[in-house]
Amino acid sequence: QQPVQSPQAVILREGEDAVINCSSSKALYSVHWYRQKHGEAPVFLMILLKGGEQKGHDKISASFNEKKQQSSLYLTASQLSYSGTYFCGTYGEYGNKLVFGAGTILRVKS
Amino acid sequence: DAGVIQSPRHEVTEMGQEVTLRCKPISGHDYLFWYRQTMMRGLELLIYFNNNVPIDDSGMPEDRFSAKMPNASFSTLKIQPSEPRDSAVYFCASSFALGQVEDGYTFGSGTRLTVV
Numbered sequence: 001q002q003p004v005q006s007p008q009a010v011i012l013r014e015g016e017d018a019v020i021n022c023s024s025s026k027a028l029y030s031v032h033w034y035r036q037k038h039g040e041a042p043v044f045l046m047i048l049l050k051g052g053e054q055k056g057h058d059k060i061s062a063s064f065n066e067k068k069q070q071s072s073l074y075l076t077a078s079q080l081s082y083s084g085t086y087f088c089g090t091y092g093e094y095g096n097k098l099v100f101g102a103g104t105i106l107r108v109k110s
Numbered sequence: 111d112a113g114v115i116q117s118p119r120h121e122v123t124e125m126g127q128e129v130t131l132r133c134k135p136i137s138g139h140d141y142l143f144w145y146r147q148t149m150m151r152g153l154e155l156l157i158y159f160n161n162n163v164p165i166d167d168s169g170m171p172e173d174r175f176s177a178k179m180p181n182a183s184f185s186t187l188k189i190q191p192s193e194p195r196d197s198a199v200y201f202c203a204s205s206f207a208l209g210q211v212e213d214g215y216t217f218g219s220g221t222r223l224t225v226v
Contacts, residue, residue, distance in 0.1 A: 002152065030210045041201060042153070044214030087153065091209025097166060098209055100153040
């Protein structure tokens, strides 16, 4: 039992855009986004706390559609440093704990 | 702050041996989490503590696993006896709150456990 992420993997060239989706079967209280590079720990990117919220820094942003029980992460004008596995974590779907999706592998090529 | 500190970084042990993983959370964080990461099951929550008290251990796979937090600056995850299927990367994370926390969770570097 975990949120569903799509796509499973995506390959981009530098400068291209990508969208990663995270969906839940139940109402969510919040959605976290993390990035993990190979051999390293997951690093927090941002949290969305309520429906309709949008956030972003640099060229990475996210939205939270409460009614659709879905969040999306937008990567604009991708850079090589964006490569890694992106995880969404949903809170409230499975009780009082943060449950992570299976991850989306993003590879940016030069 | 030095972040969440885990030790050891790598552990190779023989089946049947006891393994102890250690974690020092960020000072001031009231929540501590133990996650396990494998290719098959992804990032799974094993147990979490609030103010040193275990709150939810429903993710602990079986009685061979135990976790303690004797004080606000130290936690251990013990596996006894260890089995090859316990091989995984074990992450400790800490946070100010459970889910609705602006700064998210801070993860340690992880312990890569290999049981042969």
